[in-house]
Amino acid sequence: xxxxxxxxxxxxTRDVGALATLKRDGRxxxxxxxxxxxxxxxxxxxxxxxxxxxxxxxxxxxRASLMVTSQxxxxxxxxxxxxxxxxxxxxxxxxxxxxxxxLYRTIRGGDHPDWDDYRRAMVADRRLxxxxxxxxxxxxxxxS
Numbered sequence: 001x002x003x004x005x006x007x008x009x010x011x012x013t014r015d016v017g018a019l020a021t022l023k024r025d026g027r028x029x030x031x032x033x034x035x036x037x038x039x040x041x042x043x044x045x046x047x048x049x050x051x052x053x054x055x056x057x058x059x060x061x062x063r064a065s066l067m068v069t070s071q072x073x074x075x076x077x078x079x080x081x082x083x084x085x086x087x088x089x090x091x092x093x094x095x096x097x098x099x100x101x102x103l104y105r106t107i108r109g110g111d112h113p114d115w116d117d118y119r120r121a122m123v124a125d126r127r128l129x130x131x132x133x134x135x136x137x138x139x140x141x142x143x144s
Contacts, residue, residue: 021057050126
């Protein structure tokens, strides 16, 4: 199934969605995540925490789906693919923290009020970047 461009356009207008990963027993595990969509990829980048269930699930099985909806819930897009995980943030100036800074700016549309505090928090939280390479999509965008 080809990736539907209207679904990518819709998803690009959002920055929060439900990420579904697979538990060890095969059941889905859902988590809300902030994300930024790069339609050229197409890919989705997310800031994740190294010790959470979704990351453990992705390390075992990289398949995932991200669902985003309109405010009323009647328009939605599901983007599917495999997630590549960056290394966890280890120092305040490593490549992962630099990518997390750039991702923050992309999602929030501006600067953090205290970058030193942000960088410390990324290391303390064991943050990393998950990149979903979108290979499939489905959904319904009303009004288009």
